[in-house]
Amino acid sequence: MIEIKTEGNSIICIFEGVLDGAQHIDIPLAELNNKKIQLIGKNITSWNTDFVILLFNTFKNIPKDHITYSQLPEGMRQLLRLALQTAPKEPETAKSRPPFLERVGGWGLSVWSSIKKGGLFVCGSVASWGRQLCGKAVYRSKDFWLVLGDCGPKSMAIVSLISFMVGLILSFVSAIQLKTFGAQIYVASLVTIAMTRIMGAIMTGIIMAGRTGASYAATIGTMQVNEELDALQTMGISRTDFLVLPRINALLLSMPILVLLADFMGILGGCCVCVLFWDIPLAEYIKYSVNSFSIGHFLVGILHGLVFGLIITLCGCYFGVNCGRNADSVGTATTNAVVYSIVWMIVMTGLLTVILNSLGV
């Protein structure tokens, strides 16, 4: 039971019987201002922490010298003293939303700063590659072999499977249309040209962005969280040389091989559909494939692969190195690495297509 009475400038709360937090202390907030509060316990049979939580939440904003609770049971008094010993932190005044122009300006500045940061990172990586050619870059060859193993042989199975399926789908979809003209034999040419010129590289790029680019961002991001990047810096070892360079080399070396594999598997996928579903003889398919194969298309595909490899490494490492210092940031860095890799791959494909077309390749 709770009894509340006002005596002059004091409010006296008397608590009796069972106190378990189910009670209500009905004192209007306005009345609490500038009044002394006295909490008294009389014939309390039992109490629990819930009741202390109720007291705390009712009186937490009362200045310390305005409240006395010395007549409460020992345990309750101590608990309340501990909870009330620190004055609540003043809430920070909410920042008002900046005007439209200021927000646009702020956005523009942050975009410019990101471009500058990204540009510097790319330049740093190029310089690092240059230092490597002069034999001045420091990194452990063991790291290079580890990364190469991860992005090369270990990626072959997934690249093969996806490319095979892409060739299969490409063949199926095109054959349905070409069949209406009785020209399904040209499926072989279509699949060969598509896979060697661009599809093989794009599929490999997307797989590697999701697999390797994400892994680079997560690994380097975690190193940032564990202060390993700071340790490298304080030891005077270039982060770009030590972390980015072996990854660039590994992807530049493995991407052409993976693209070659993707081309082959895509053509094989197309072949399976033609032979099994459209009754095209295997020899015919091979003949048309060989006829339509051009070294120019193949090299364009390999060039795309190299460019994609560079984009994936740079995006993965950039977001890893610029990761924050908590678990969330590693997640964000990984997501950004994959998204930006794919966006830049598409942008570069567009650019390369225009350039190569204008060169007549």
Added chain:
Amino acid sequence: MKKEPILRAENLSIGYEGKIIMKDLSFEIPKGDIFIIMGGSGCGKSTLLRTLTGLIPAQAGQFWVRGVDFMQASKQEKLEISKHSGILYQSGALFSSMTLAENVALPLQQYTSYLPDKIRQIVAFKLALVGLSGYEDYYPSEISGGMRKRAGLARALALDPEIVYFDEPSAGLDPISSKNLDDLILEINKTLGTTIIVVTHELPSIFAIGKNSIFLDKTVHTISAGGNPNELLKNPPNKQVYEFLTRGEKYEKGTK
């Protein structure tokens, strides 16, 4: 009168698969005690803590928590023990994507059916207990290391546990923050009657808060001393304990 033990270990061996780090560990922790598990770096203090909290299995022996044989306990019994235990990890282990209030509210949402308003009130109270009143909406990245530890303690206290384990509470804190945390541990123990089990090698903390202790000795792979740390310093039972408690002073037989 001897207090009933809240945790008891008998011939406990700890370690990882195929590797025993400490063996024949037998000790009792009375209810309401502040119990220190001390020893040099790499002696297995944290492994013992991980074993006692059920994170890794014991390699041999037995231990009882709240009278329940932990190694034979059912999933339900272990869950019940978890509800009555709180752990403060070395780094605070707060979830970085959650505010302090959300961190403290998590065990309450998991184990109780309180309404959101009641949870909010309990969270405010627990944060006030550790001196973080008004910091409900802050993220762990926005507060200092000492505050993170205190917030971690508020989360450990959320369910009014009977036992709170501390893994190196003073690690990474400046002397004042470290002392403040020690004072808070003493206050929590005195006010709530919570049993406190602390794994540490920080001497000031050991002497300031420890009522009882065990010393894990790397050289013999078991407990080589136990008792009140201040008493152990006055009457060191062996060279290892003396050197540990005096930061490496030379031990001579009969040293007092």
